[in-house]
Amino acid sequence: MDEPKVTGTKPKMSWTRKILLILGFLSTLAAIALIAVAVTQNKPLPKNVKYGIVLDAGSSHTNLYVYEWPAEKENNTGVVQQVEVCKVEGPGISGYSHATEKAGPSLAQCLRQAEEVIPSKQHQETPIYLGATAGMRLLSLENKSAADKVMSSVEKTLCSAPFSFQGARIISGQEEGAYGWITINYLLGNFKQSGWTKLLHSLKSISETSGALDLGGASTQITFVPNEVYSESPENLLYFRLYGKDYIVYTHSFLCYGKDQALQQKLARDLQTMENSSLLDPCFHQGYQRTINISELFKNPCTSAKKKQFPFSQLYIQGEGDYQKCRRSIQKLFNKTNCPYSSCSFNGIYLPPLQGDFGAFSAFYFVMNFLNLSSEQSPVPLDKVASTIESFCARPWHEVKTAYHQIKEKYLSEYCFSGAYILSLLENGYEFTEKNWHRIHFLGKIGSSDAGWTLGYMLNLTNMISAEDPAMPPLSHGSYVGLMVLCSLVLVSVLLFAWLLFHKPKCLQKGIV
Numbered sequence: 458m459d460e461p462k463v464t465g466t467k468p469k470m471s472w473t474r475k476i477l478l479i480l481g482f483l484s485t486l487a488a489i490a491l492i493a494v495a496v497t498q499n500k501p502l503p504k505n506v507k508y509g510i511v512l513d514a515g516s517s518h519t520n521l522y523v524y525e526w527p528a529e530k531e532n533n534t535g536v537v538q539q540v541e542v543c544k545v546e547g548p549g550i551s552g553y554s555h556a557t558e559k560a561g562p563s564l565a566q567c568l569r570q571a572e573e574v575i576p577s578k579q580h581q582e583t584p585i586y587l588g589a590t591a592g593m594r595l596l597s598l599e600n601k602s603a604a605d606k607v608m609s610s611v612e613k614t615l616c617s618a619p620f621s622f623q624g625a626r627i628i629s630g631q632e633e634g635a636y637g638w639i640t641i642n643y644l645l646g647n648f649k650q651s652g653w654t655k656l657l658h659s660l661k662s663i664s665e666t667s668g669a670l671d672l673g674g675a676s677t678q679i680t681f682v683p684n685e686v687y688s689e690s691p692e693n694l695l696y697f698r699l700y701g702k703d704y705i706v707y708t709h710s711f712l713c714y715g716k717d718q719a720l721q722q723k724l725a726r727d728l729q730t731m732e733n734s735s736l737l738d739p740c741f742h743q744g745y746q747r748t749i750n751i752s753e754l755f756k757n758p759c760t761s762a763k764k765k766q767f768p769f770s771q772l773y774i775q776g777e778g779d780y781q782k783c784r785r786s787i788q789k790l791f792n793k794t795n796c797p798y799s800s801c802s803f804n805g806i807y808l809p810p811l812q813g814d815f816g817a818f819s820a821f822y823f824v825m826n827f828l829n830l831s832s833e834q835s836p837v838p839l840d841k842v843a844s845t846i847e848s849f850c851a852r853p854w855h856e857v858k859t860a861y862h863q864i865k866e867k868y869l870s871e872y873c874f875s876g877a878y879i880l881s882l883l884e885n886g887y888e889f890t891e892k893n894w895h896r897i898h899f900l901g902k903i904g905s906s907d908a909g910w911t912l913g914y915m916l917n918l919t920n921m922i923s924a925e926d927p928a929m930p931p932l933s934h935g936s937y938v939g940l941m942v943l944c945s946l947v948l949v950s951v952l953l954f955a956w957l958l959f960h961k962p963k964c965l966q967k968g969i970v
């Protein structure tokens with residue numbers, strides 16, 4: 458038998474092997490290129506920030522808010538945040554009814570502050586809006602021409618600022634309620650419907666939004682998504698499509714039921730039964746005194762119906778510090794007798810059954826926070842809330858003043874009344890009970906942004922809330938790149954393994970097979 462000849466030359470590589478080798482080499486190159494492209498192409502772009510300004514011209518004061526957001530994520534939910542708030546010195550713009558030309562210039566200081574926060578090259582493109590609320594609604598009812606002059610004055614000032622002026626107007630109570638609801642749900646991330654969260658949300662059957670309770674100086678708003686669609690009072694219902702989901706929202710704004718106007722209403726009622734000019738008021742601390750001009754008290758539309766002739770021109774208030782008596786006198790502000798619907802809050806206004814959690818902000822928060830009753834970590838039950846306010850009201854004024862000397866006297870003197878008023882409004886007005894009290898969350902800020910209507914207003918006017926779900930990639934940039942790298946490595950390993958397999962001596966290949 459012929460032995461196979463051993464020659465000095467290397468065995469020639471077969472064509473299959475050669476092709477495999479080339480293929481392996483090319484695949485490795487492709488994988489490297491794939492990784493390089495994925496990393497560079499998906500690198501986050503440099504931060505391109507946009508700004509917007511909203512002035513909240515409230516009844517008691519004006520606040521200027523500066524918001525910022527990444528330009529490339531404009532339509533995503535939860536990307537806008539407050540970067541600055543400036544409190545305008547002096548009263549709210551409605552307080553300038555006797556010197557209307559001074560309303561605009563009162564905003565100048567805060568406008569300068571906004572100029573410092575926003576880079577100057579972006580001033581021109583930054584939209585600025587002013588919305589006036591219940592103080593101006595009341596002034597329009599009382600003296601339309603003064604209200605128009607105040608609005609012209611603020612418009613003139615805002616036009617001369619270096620920003621892009623988009624309008625100054627009195628917003629309706631319904632808008633105020635709706636934008637407050639949008640703000641808190643946007644900030645709480647309740648509209649998030651993209652990526653994997655969409656799946657999680659669809660598994661939750663309960664309503665995912667939070668109701669909004671806003672207490673101002675002149676009006677108060679309640680807004681929430683009711684359990685069922687009640688069409689009894691269509692003027693209280695709003696229809697929204699936000700981020701691909703439909704919402705039917707109930708809202709009502711009670712003009713004259715902000716905490717300052719509620720106090721005025723209470724005093725106007727107390728005056729009806731008075732024989733002399735001195736009033737022993739259970740809602741103020743013992744030892745507290747205040748003088749009120751009677752003609753001023755009846756000037757405003759919240760009290761004018763109670764106007765009559767009095768044999769005195771001043772009202773002298775003496776504090777009594779009696780919480781129970783104070784609650785009884787406040788209760789009279791809520792007329793619960795006539796309800797033309799299946800259920801009402803008060804004054805014959807429709808209110809569907811309360812549903813879900815509520816975020817309570819503005820004066821709801823200021824007052825409850827002052828009284829240490831706003832903690833989320835250790836929520837205070839309703840009976841404890843009432844007893845805390847009762848003890849606070851019973852403290853003599855000199856003691857309260859010394860203990861809280863850093864707090865403005867106007868605010869401090871009214872926390873007893875305000876605490877009692879808040880409980881009356883929530884318990885008697887909206888009929889919150891011990892059972893659902895824990896669903897109210899007193900909140901001032903969500904993240905860095907104040908809870909209030911301004912953010913929702915700006916999101917709407919800048920078209921930043923999309924009706925449809927923005928097409929968001931289900932994976933973050935990091936996970937995407939990671940996954941690409943992993944797949945490429947697996948691909949390379951498989952090819953390498955295949956190549957090794959074909960490279961092995963025939964006997965080994967046989968062994969494996």
Ligand SMILES: Nc1ccn([C@@H]2O[C@H](COP(=O)(O)OP(=O)(O)OP(=O)(O)O)[C@@H](O)[C@H]2O)c(=O)n1
Pocket residue numbers: 514515516517518549590591592672673674675676677715716717819820823824868
């Ligand atoms: N630390 C604070 C700040 C404000 N207030 C009082 O809280 C009330 C409501 O304030 P705000 O929500 O700012 O009301 P406005 O927006 O001015 O009023 P409206 O929304 O009715 O126009 C006012 O009586 C104000 O005096 C308070 O007690 N303590």
Ligand SMILES: [Ca+2]
Pocket residue numbers: 515516590672673674819
């Ligand atoms: Ca307000």
